[in-house]
Amino acid sequence: MPLSGGSTILVPVDVSNDERPATDLLTISDAVTLVLLGYYPVPDQAPPAQLKADHEDDAQRRLAELAATIDRDATQRVVFTHDRDETVDRAAEEYDCDAILLPGSHTATERVFVPLRGDDNLDRILSLVADLLRRDEATATLFHATTAAEQAYGQSLLDDAADRLVEAGIDRDRIDTRLATTDDPGTAIVESAHEFDLLVVGETEPSLTDRILGRVSTRIADEVDRPAFVVRKT
Amino acid sequence: MTLGGGTMIGAGIFILPGLAAEGAGPASSISFGIAGFVALLAALSLAELATGMPIAGGSYHYVNRALGGLFGSIVGWGMWTGLMFASAFYMIGFGQYIVVPLPFLDGRALIVLIGLVGLAAITGLNYYGTDESSGAQNLMIGAELVVVLAYVAVGVFFVEPGNLAEFAPTGPTGIVATTGTVFVTYLGFEIIATVAGEIEDPGRLIPLTMVVSVVSVTLLYVVIMLVSTGVVPYQQLGGSLVPVSDVAAITMGGAIGVAAVTVAAAVAAISSSNSSILAASRVIYAMGRDGLMSDRLNVTHDRFATPHRAIIATGGVTGLLVLAGLQVAEIVALLAQVASFSFLVTYALVHVALVVFRRVDPEPYDPEFEMPGVLYPVVPVLGVVMAGVVISQMQPAVIVVGTGIVGLGGVWYGGYARSRTVDEGLLGEAVATAFEPGGIAFETVGGLFGQPGPSDATAGAQSYRVVVPVANPTTQRRLLRLAAATARAHADDGEPELVAVHVTEARRSPDRNVESDRLDERRDLLTVARGVATDIGIDLDTRSAIADDPGEVILDVIRETDAEQVVLGWQGVTDGDSEVFGSTLDPVIERAPCDVALVEFEQETIGESVALVDAGPHAATVAQRAVDFATVDGETATLLTVQRPTDDADPVKEGRRMIEWVANRANLDPDEYEPEVVVSENLSTAIIETVTGYDTVCVGLSERSDAERIEFGSTARRVSRDAPGNVAVVRGRELLEPDARDRAPIEQ
Numbered sequence: 014m015p016l017s018g019g020s021t022i023l024v025p026v027d028v029s030n031d032e033r034p035a036t037d038l039l040t041i042s043d044a045v046t047l048v049l050l051g052y053y054p055v056p057d058q059a060p061p062a063q064l065k066a067d068h069e070d071d072a073q074r075r076l077a078e079l080a081a082t083i084d085r086d087a088t089q090r091v092v093f094t095h096d097r098d099e100t101v102d103r104a105a106e107e108y109d110c111d112a113i114l115l116p117g118s119h120t121a122t123e124r125v126f127v128p129l130r131g132d133d134n135l136d137r138i139l140s141l142v143a144d145l146l147r148r149d150e151a152t153a154t155l156f157h158a159t160t161a162a163e164q165a166y167g168q169s170l171l172d173d174a175a176d177r178l179v180e181a182g183i184d185r186d187r188i189d190t191r192l193a194t195t196d197d198p199g200t201a202i203v204e205s206a207h208e209f210d211l212l213v214v215g216e217t218e219p220s221l222t223d224r225i226l227g228r229v230s231t232r233i234a235d236e237v238d239r240p241a242f243v244v245r246k247t
Numbered sequence: 248m249t250l251g252g253g254t255m256i257g258a259g260i261f262i263l264p265g266l267a268a269e270g271a272g273p274a275s276s277i278s279f280g281i282a283g284f285v286a287l288l289a290a291l292s293l294a295e296l297a298t299g300m301p302i303a304g305g306s307y308h309y310v311n312r313a314l315g316g317l318f319g320s321i322v323g324w325g326m327w328t329g330l331m332f333a334s335a336f337y338m339i340g341f342g343q344y345i346v347v348p349l350p351f352l353d354g355r356a357l358i359v360l361i362g363l364v365g366l367a368a369i370t371g372l373n374y375y376g377t378d379e380s381s382g383a384q385n386l387m388i389g390a391e392l393v394v395v396l397a398y399v400a401v402g403v404f405f406v407e408p409g410n411l412a413e414f415a416p417t418g419p420t421g422i423v424a425t426t427g428t429v430f431v432t433y434l435g436f437e438i439i440a441t442v443a444g445e446i447e448d449p450g451r452l453i454p455l456t457m458v459v460s461v462v463s464v465t466l467l468y469v470v471i472m473l474v475s476t477g478v479v480p481y482q483q484l485g486g487s488l489v490p491v492s493d494v495a496a497i498t499m500g501g502a503i504g505v506a507a508v509t510v511a512a513a514v515a516a517i518s519s520s521n522s523s524i525l526a527a528s529r530v531i532y533a534m535g536r537d538g539l540m541s542d543r544l545n546v547t548h549d550r551f552a553t554p555h556r557a558i559i560a561t562g563g564v565t566g567l568l569v570l571a572g573l574q575v576a577e578i579v580a581l582l583a584q585v586a587s588f589s590f591l592v593t594y595a596l597v598h599v600a601l602v603v604f605r606r607v608d609p610e611p612y613d614p615e616f617e618m619p620g621v622l623y624p625v626v627p628v629l630g631v632v633m634a635g636v637v638i639s640q641m642q643p644a645v646i647v648v649g650t651g652i653v654g655l656g657g658v659w660y661g662g663y664a665r666s667r668t669v670d671e672g673l674l675g676e677a678v679a680t681a682f683e684p685g686g687i688a689f690e691t692v693g694g695l696f697g698q699p700g701p702s703d704a705t706a707g708a709q710s711y712r713v714v715v716p717v718a719n720p721t722t723q724r725r726l727l728r729l730a731a732a733t734a735r736a737h738a739d740d741g742e743p744e745l746v747a748v749h750v751t752e753a754r755r756s757p758d759r760n761v762e763s764d765r766l767d768e769r770r771d772l773l774t775v776a777r778g779v780a781t782d783i784g785i786d787l788d789t790r791s792a793i794a795d796d797p798g799e800v801i802l803d804v805i806r807e808t809d810a811e812q813v814v815l816g817w818q819g820v821t822d823g824d825s826e827v828f829g830s831t832l833d834p835v836i837e838r839a840p841c842d843v844a845l846v847e848f849e850q851e852t853i854g855e856s857v858a859l860v861d862a863g864p865h866a867a868t869v870a871q872r873a874v875d876f877a878t879v880d881g882e883t884a885t886l887l888t889v890q891r892p893t894d895d896a897d898p899v900k901e902g903r904r905m906i907e908w909v910a911n912r913a914n915l916d917p918d919e920y921e922p923e924v925v926v927s928e929n930l931s932t933a934i935i936e937t938v939t940g941y942d943t944v945c946v947g948l949s950e951r952s953d954a955e956r957i958e959f960g961s962t963a964r965r966v967s968r969d970a971p972g973n974v975a976v977v978r979g980r981e982l983l984e985p986d987a988r989d990r991a992p993i994e995q
Contacts, residue, residue, distance in 0.1 A: 029552070055552060058373050058525060058528060058554060059532075059552060060529055063532050063547060063554060064547055064552055
């Protein structure tokens with residue numbers, strides 16, 4: 014199946030203060046559609062409408078300024094919310110986004126790290142990677158960590174994925190594959206990720222503990238201080 | 248869910264059994280049952296109001312809207328003070344549970360001190376703002392619930408029937424009087440309504456959550472009361488400051504049970520008090536919004552974004568109430584009763600508000616949850632009566648303080664708020680309609696939701712109605728002007744009347760607070776619609792609904808009002824795979840039993856209009872619309888046809904014949920239109936070139952129709968895409984009646 018391309022990416026931006034997120038990433042590819050979600054965190058103590066009445070103009074202005082900085086069309090939306098994660102989820106749903114961009118302090122964009130878990134969600138992940146690589150000079154490393162017994166499957170997963178990127182018109186030289194043998198894939202991913210500029214990871218199902226104790230964004234995105242595109246499950 | 252349930256379980260279970268046992272013995276379980284019943288009545292009324300107007304503010308908001316600023320002020324102050332009394336009640340309970348089990352601590356002063364420390368911590372926390380600590384909160388409330396359930400489950404086996412033998416030592420009066428004390432536990436479900444503006448899918452969740460939490464908590468309390476008085480004789484239980492600990496000491500393994508109960512009681516008191524302070528600042532915010540409270544209390548903190556002044560004010564007064572515990576021995580019972588008093592008055596007024604809303608049925612009120620027929624008006628009437636009965640049995644001191652609070656609300660309104668408030672309330676109108684023959688005036692919304700409402704009375708035969716769905720503020724005026732012109736042009740067929748419809752799409756949205764925004768938007772749209780109608784001098788009926796599927800609602804309105812036309816705004820060509828014009832427009836275009844005009848606005852003026860007439864089924868309607876639309880700016884419409892050059896006939900003559908035939912079918916007089924025939928090989932290009940000279944172009948929907956799927960004609964599609972002026976895509980009603988459709992005479 015060919016990759017569809019043209020991913021839609023949700024970019025949550027805190028519009029409650031004047032700190033600007035790095036915009037390099039937002040201009041990374043013309044092939045993607047951007048949805049800028051300006052969220053304004055509201056403490057439990059205040060009704061969202063109350064802060065909206067006080068700060069809506071500021072919030073709209075900040076988001077518009079950001080949109081102007083990146084100089085390209087983007088859907089803009091400002092939301093006053095008690096719960097950022099829930100708002101992001103709902104907006105991603107509403108605008109049918111393929112991925113959510115989580116910020117990190119690192120700003121280079123040349124080396125893209127793509128840990129793959131399996132066939133789940135692979136189309137969306139690869140399609141986004143292809144969109145990102147259509148920009149010059151960026152390279153992608155497809156990564157799979159697995160136990161010794163599962164190596165054959167892991168290698169075929171990586172090879173297939175690389176082939177599909179090539180089919181989508183990406184130069185073979187710019188795609189690297191790496192298979193790691195380990196009993197702890199999570200740690201292997203986190204350790205390797207530090208060598209790269211940017212991550213593309215698939216969303217995981219929240220576990221029961223996540224549900225009770227509040228949601229944890231993927232461990233990778235939390236532990237690695239790199240911007241990450243979290244590709245949503247369909 | 249956790250907000251309401253947590254508050255209710257926390258509030259009552261640990262502190263009240265002692266007071267209740269003292270007041271009514273084992274029969275205090277009945278007091279809890281009565282209090283639960285009163286709360287259930289209020290929950291039903293509140294649920295209907297909350298789904299009709301999901302706006303932050305709860306009871307205060309409904310009463311203010313229904314009965315005006317005086318009662319709004321009474322309820323607002325009542326709720327605020329009630330929440331503060333309740334909060335103080337929880338904090339003294341908190342102090343009791345901490346102090347009593349620790350052997351080296353003693354005395355009321357310490358109880359008060361610890362209560363104040365707890366209150367200061369809560370107030371401070373709220374001042375700095377908490378966000379998303381819900382995980383930890385859920386764990387704590389979960390643990391609390393486990394302790395409570397264990398208490399009941401284990402306790403049942405320790406019940407000694409002998410303790411229950413003297414079941415109702417104080418008789419019915421004592422039972423009702425105790426109801427006044429324990430009612431304080433039912434403030435919890437009110438909080439659900441108070442934050443209703445932020446709940447998603449309020450139509451389903453609010454009624455469900457309220458009724459389920461009231462019923463389940465009531466059952467739990469009844470059982471707890473029976474267990475407690477069954478294990479420890481009521482006389483002994485009544486004298487205890489920590490009744491649940493005393494019972495747990497017997498049933499749950501002594502010290503371990505006491506420790507578990509102490510921790511659970513502390514958690515419960517903190518979470519209840521916290522919820523009350525949250526709810527209080529929302530009431531203050533809602534009052535500020537309506538001008539009933541100084542805006543200075545509603546300033547949000549620059550850094551923490553919390554309404555810090557409201558929180559400090561609430562915390563401060565609550566602190567004074569806790570301090571009063573130093574002087575007043577029966578402080579706990581008094582605090583509980585005054586809080587109960589305030590909320591009983593509030594709920595009584597909520598019931599009245601419901602009746603007013605039902606009678607007047609104002610524009611923004613379309614409850615998604617409606618009390619079933621058998622319950623109305625039984626529930627509100629019974630609710631008011633029960634509140635009166637419970638209040639009448641309260642201690643004189645409580646009645647004095649409670650009445651003072653009510654008086655304070657009234658005095659506040661007279662002295663401060665009266666000159667600032669804008670809301671008049673609907674009471675006057677409700678009274679007026681009550682005496683009007685025929686009952687309900689005002690815009691009718693009820694008919695949309697299935698009951699044969701009085702709205703049918705408006706669907707007489709004498710009107711020529713044009714339905715106009717309004718959704719887009721920028722094009723709304725033009726749409727209404729166009730619809731008014733077309734309705735007027737048919738004045739011979741009936742009194743021209745517009746029906747403006749606004750459908751709020753009930754879909755999930757990332758804005759939690761979206762409901763109130765949408766209500767504002769709807770009010771704005773319909774207000775503008777009324778303004779435009781008044782300017783033009785045409786009758787306007789307005790309808791609104793919240794629905795999953797706006798298209799279906801529009802169809803319902805068309806059918807119900809027996810409309811002749813529907814005029815819809817449209818954003819322009821869409822190329823969706825499954826939808827032709829969009830999910831809202833498609834069903835209307837396919838199934839509306841009337842003429843349909845879909846208008847894409849490209850410029851301000853309607854100006855000169857042109858109709859593209861051909862042999863298609865909609866040609867007559869297209870011509871008619873062009874003539875109607877031309878009247879907006881006093882122009883004459885042009886009927887245009889483009890013919891291919893042929894060898895054996897004069898194309899101009901053929902074209903004129905066609906125009907005349909169409910005009911004839913549309914009942915147009917020759918002076919109502921200008922014919923224009925263009926001869927060209929390339930029909931499509933010639934059409935675009937010609938219509939470019941006009942302000943508004945009317946085209947037929949398609950050459951063919953299909954029951955399943957409308958084919959958007961290729962010419963129509965091109966015109967709508969390329970013509971610079973406004974474009975109206977028109978479909979005649981005959982589309983629905985294939986038998987009546989007569990084809991153009993095709994002359995060979």
